[in-house]
């Protein structure tokens with residue numbers, strides 16, 4: 001089984017061209033953050049911004065606006081009740097949906113709106129509550145997206161796939177993924193202490209980095225944002241996704257050397273320097 005190791009970063013992270021601008025690094029929209037879970041969408045947003053997304057927008061409950069902007073003024077904001085959200089969805093390259101979204105009827109309506117407005121040029125990353133909602137109604141899967149990335153932890157995957165955690169082996173997981181997204185345009189990132197990535201290419205990749213200091217609320221929210229930020233810049237290939245999974249854990253390992261607990265927001269903080277260190281000049 002292929003392992004995800006250090007060399008993936010140098011394959012994916014490019015030195016930026018001098019004549020580039022923010023539009024070259026992708027537009028990303030993150031949707032989530034109910035009244036109780038604003039932190040989740042803020043952590044996801046920090047993952048996206050700090051991993052280099054060109055333009056970042058956040059659709060969330062209005063109660064989160066002040067906290068979001070005081071931490072991340074780089075992010076644009078739209079109240080998730082705003083009717084223009086469907087138009088904004090259409091303009092994005094990447095959409096992350098689910099961190100802190102909750103499973104209310106309103107949240108279900110948001111996932112439905114997402115499904116009805118995405119197109120084949122876009123990548124949708126589904127995390128947390130979005131997966132829980134889909135587990136209740138499989139018709140919510142945004143099958144018109146060009147690429148779908150699912151990022152469940154084991155219990156979320158149990159809910160979506162109906163495979164109980166002890167029985168989540170590669171064969172069963174692949175079959176369930178195919179059933180959920182029959183056109184094969186889906187990547188499954190099954191998170192655990194040894195995260196497995198099921199690529200559109202049929203391969204299963206195992207993450208070799210990560211540590212128990214990372215067992216902290218918000219760690220997965222941050223990962224979803226990083227995956228979004230990487231896809232926005234480097235495109236939706238399996239290499240991009242593997243690099244995002246790896247750099248999240250690598251940052252965690254660096255912090256864990258000197259910290260008992262690894263805070264998700266500290267991972268995001270470390271990303272710009274880690275990316276700089278691993279960036280290669282194109283053509284080399």
Ligand SMILES: NC(=O)C1=CN([C@@H]2O[C@H](COP(=O)(O)OP(=O)(O)OC[C@H]3O[C@@H](n4cnc5c(N)ncnc54)[C@H](OP(=O)(O)O)[C@@H]3O)[C@@H](O)[C@H]2O)[C@@H](O)CC1
Pocket residue numbers: 036037038039040041098099100101102128129153154155156191192217218220221
């Ligand atoms: N700061 C914020 O705003 C934050 C907001 N958040 C938001 O909260 C919402 C709910 O998401 P969630 O992940 O917290 O809850 P849920 O889906 O019920 O999973 C927990 C259940 O699954 C079980 N379990 C088994 N295996 C597991 C595994 N490997 N990893 C994890 N769990 C595992 C576990 O078992 P137990 O611990 O009971 O043994 C328990 O029964 C969602 O919108 C999310 O974005 C969070 O992101 C945190 C930061």
Ligand SMILES: Nc1ncnc2c1ncn2[C@@H]1O[C@H](COP(=O)(O)OP(=O)(O)O)[C@@H](O)[C@H]1O
Pocket residue numbers: 128152153191192193194195209210211212213214215216217218219220221222223
């Ligand atoms: N013991 C561990 N070793 C390595 N990685 C871990 C460990 N515990 C958690 N993680 C990582 O932390 C993240 C947890 O995701 P998730 O459960 O969705 O968190 P949250 O929903 O609180 O943001 C995953 O990327 C997972 O791989």
Ligand SMILES: [Mg+2]
Pocket residue numbers: 127128153220221
């Ligand atoms: Mg999560």
